[in-house]
Amino acid sequence: MEPVRRIRSRTVVLPTNDIDTDQIIPARFLTTTSREGLGKHLFNDLRLDADGKPNPQFPLNDPASEGCAVLVGGNNFGCGSSREHAPWALLDYGIRAVISTEIADIFRNNSLKNGLVPVVVDASTHDFLLANPAIEVDIDISRSTLTLPGGKSVKFPIDGFARYCLVEGIDQLGYLQQQMDRIRTFEEQRPWTP
Amino acid sequence: MGTPKTLFEKVWDQHIVAKETADTPAVLYVDLHLIHEVTTPQAFDLLRNKGLPVRRPDLTLATMDHSTPTTPVSNFKDLLVAGEGAAAQVRQMEQNCNDFGIELHGFDSPRRGIVHVIGPELGATQPGKTIVCGDSHTSTHGAFGALAFGIGTTEVGHVLATQCLLQRKPKTLAVEVAGRLGNGVGAKDLILAVIGQIGVDGGTGHVVEYRGTAIGSLSMDARMTVCNMSIEAGARAGMIAPDDTTFDYLQGRPYAPSGSDWDAALARWRKLPTDQEAAFDRTVSLSASDLEPMVTFGTNPGMVVGINDPIPDDHGDPSFRKALEYMRVPTGKPLTGTGVDVVFVGSCTNSRLSDLQQAAEVLRGNKVAEGVRMLVVPGSQQIKQAAEEIGLDKVFIEAGAEWRESGCSMCIGMNGDTVGKGQLSVSTSNRNFEGRQGVGARTVLASPMTAAASAVAGSIADPRPYLDRS
Numbered sequence: 044m045e046p047v048r049r050i051r052s053r054t055v056v057l058p059t060n061d062i063d064t065d066q067i068i069p070a071r072f073l074t075t076t077s078r079e080g081l082g083k084h085l086f087n088d089l090r091l092d093a094d095g096k097p098n099p100q101f102p103l104n105d106p107a108s109e110g111c112a113v114l115v116g117g118n119n120f121g122c123g124s125s126r127e128h129a130p131w132a133l134l135d136y137g138i139r140a141v142i143s144t145e146i147a148d149i150f151r152n153n154s155l156k157n158g159l160v161p162v163v164v165d166a167s168t169h170d171f172l173l174a175n176p177a178i179e180v181d182i183d184i185s186r187s188t189l190t191l192p193g194g195k196s197v198k199f200p201i202d203g204f205a206r207y208c209l210v211e212g213i214d215q216l217g218y219l220q221q222q223m224d225r226i227r228t229f230e231e232q233r234p235w236t237p
Numbered sequence: 238m239g240t241p242k243t244l245f246e247k248v249w250d251q252h253i254v255a256k257e258t259a260d261t262p263a264v265l266y267v268d269l270h271l272i273h274e275v276t277t278p279q280a281f282d283l284l285r286n287k288g289l290p291v292r293r294p295d296l297t298l299a300t301m302d303h304s305t306p307t308t309p310v311s312n313f314k315d316l317l318v319a320g321e322g323a324a325a326q327v328r329q330m331e332q333n334c335n336d337f338g339i340e341l342h343g344f345d346s347p348r349r350g351i352v353h354v355i356g357p358e359l360g361a362t363q364p365g366k367t368i369v370c371g372d373s374h375t376s377t378h379g380a381f382g383a384l385a386f387g388i389g390t391t392e393v394g395h396v397l398a399t400q401c402l403l404q405r406k407p408k409t410l411a412v413e414v415a416g417r418l419g420n421g422v423g424a425k426d427l428i429l430a431v432i433g434q435i436g437v438d439g440g441t442g443h444v445v446e447y448r449g450t451a452i453g454s455l456s457m458d459a460r461m462t463v464c465n466m467s468i469e470a471g472a473r474a475g476m477i478a479p480d481d482t483t484f485d486y487l488q489g490r491p492y493a494p495s496g497s498d499w500d501a502a503l504a505r506w507r508k509l510p511t512d513q514e515a516a517f518d519r520t521v522s523l524s525a526s527d528l529e530p531m532v533t534f535g536t537n538p539g540m541v542v543g544i545n546d547p548i549p550d551d552h553g554d555p556s557f558r559k560a561l562e563y564m565r566v567p568t569g570k571p572l573t574g575t576g577v578d579v580v581f582v583g584s585c586t587n588s589r590l591s592d593l594q595q596a597a598e599v600l601r602g603n604k605v606a607e608g609v610r611m612l613v614v615p616g617s618q619q620i621k622q623a624a625e626e627i628g629l630d631k632v633f634i635e636a637g638a639e640w641r642e643s644g645c646s647m648c649i650g651m652n653g654d655t656v657g658k659g660q661l662s663v664s665t666s667n668r669n670f671e672g673r674q675g676v677g678a679r680t681v682l683a684s685p686m687t688a689a690a691s692a693v694a695g696s697i698a699d700p701r702p703y704l705d706r707s
């Protein structure tokens with residue numbers, strides 16, 4: 044995985060609450076056996092109309108959101124299905140961080156494993172971000188800070204290990220494989236076997 | 238005796254390969270890895286790229302359920318009913334299981350079915366196990382006192398390669414349910430009420446334990462319905478303490494222990510329930526006796542009301558208003574009487590034999606209303622057969638419903654079984670998200686009884702009058 048240390052970008056705001064992974068990428072696009080090229084299906088049924096033409100009302104189609112790498116969602120972003128296709132589609136589209144007041148567990152785990160940064164902020168910072176779309180923010184992963192225009196900076200929670208893996212570009216499978224001796228010992232010594 | 242522990246803590250502690258520290262998550266051992274065709278191809282690619290084998294194929298159980306047709310399959314052409322991508326995915330799954338030495342319950346297996354239905358049915362799901370699957374409804378298996386949760390595809394790769402996962406310990410949430418469910422009110426209504434109470438993010442970061450008299454009196458099928466929808470409250474997992482109901486269900490199943498192994502397992506399982514003094518991080522309570530049949534009116538499972546209660550006001554919340562506009566339902570009135578286009582009885586939430594029996598009880602001697610399409614999809618091939626042995630297929634077919642092969646079907650609409658644009662579907666599945674059952678589909682989640690009553694009435698209907706005739 045490529046290291047992810049700092050993201051500086053304008054924001055695109057999708058204010059709806061409870062954006063689920065079915066909205067991020069509808070199930071009919073999951074019959075793929077690849078993880079590549081899913082960006083074209085990102086928010087498919089919201090972003091595109093029935094003929095595949097961009098819906099001008101949808102924030103990602105606003106010319107101002109061109110090139111934005113930071114998505115601000117409503118409360119409880121990423122709930123629902125465990126599909127990792129959701130972070131794959133966001134990343135492929137060019138989104139590198141998602142900001143909300145709450146980010147669902149499985150989506151957050153999946154994001155971290157792919158270098159998409161989940162940023163949880165307090166309600167007042169969130170309100171500010173919702174009310175001020177297309178502002179330049181600076182996300183510093185090593186310091187766990189989100190800096191707003193004008194220099195106001197807030198800390199966001201991120202698991203220390205996940206942060207280390209992001210910043211150093213470490214693949215967590217490698218870490219698990221280093222534990223193989225302990226895994227074998229566990230298997231040999233456990234009082235019962237499944 | 239040591240510190241008192243919850244059921245979750247006991248199972249967690251027994252599977253720690255390496256303890257978590259401030260800097261590193263725990264390494265958690267996985268006893269059973271369930272896999273299906275949608276969330277695994279990229280994980281098998283990873284193994285191939287790294288030249289790694291599947292470390293414990295003997296602890297890996299595979300089926301195909303999402304992208305499979307619910308019409309009979311005897312050759313490749315039959316698969317294409319579900320679409321070319323779906324057919325290719327199914328073929329890839331066969332190839333992957335073959336290449337990596339994993340037992341697959343494929344089209345030639347009478348044990349094929351929805352992954353969360355066949356694990357318990359085969360007796361592979363057992364108390365005290367850690368169970369994972371690249372699927373959020375893995376929480377279903379917690380009904381047996383297992384710690385079971387959904388993971389992403391990268392983590393599927395981790396488990397295939399090492400049989401372990403990196404995890405931070407979640408918090409615990411007790412959901413205490415007193416009383417007893419009334420006639421015509423089922424486990425589905427109970428879990429919808431719980432989600433309505435705590436919200437779709439009420440369980441985030443937590444493992445739920447469902448407790449109390451109402452839970453203890455539920456059958457295993459009903460407990461699975463409850464635990465299944467834990468994820469709909471955002472919870473990592475849902476668990477229920479194993480008891481005699483659990484043990485009776487498991488004894489004699491093909492993957493369950495037998496002989497002296499059974500006795501040893503039983504002794505171990507009996508120690509799993511939460512100790513009396515153990516503490517939960519949070520507790521919420523409700524009474525089952527007060528519950529009515531529940532129906533969702535919005536686009537997430539937390540937007541739910543009793544079937545005769547009015548849809549609440551939006552209080553100026555734009556997300557709430559957007560959901561009601563999508564659903565095209567007015568506030569201030571109950572959902573009963575709203576016209577129905579499609580009724581779906583199936584999914585890992587409500588496709589077990591007792592679910593089908595409940596739907597059949599309402600349908601018996603009645604007809605599906607004109608203009609309504611009703612699809613009944615059993616959770617597994619074994620359930621299909623058991624239902625046919627007691628004549629349920631005839632009840633459905635005579636009423637005018639379609640009786641299908643097992644699979645996820647219209648729960649997710651990946652196999653061509655979809656709800657049309659703008660159509661209203663009363664569904665026994667677990668997600669009423671926008672477009673979940675098909676582009677523009679409007680989904681009302683309900684119990685099998687409510688779904689069947691709505692099929693007969695042609696509009697959303699309380700099932701209780703249909704049960705009181707005799």
Ligand code: SF4
Binds near residue numbers: 667
């Ligand atoms: S029935 Fe629906 S919820 Fe269950 S595993 Fe299949 S797609 Fe997922």
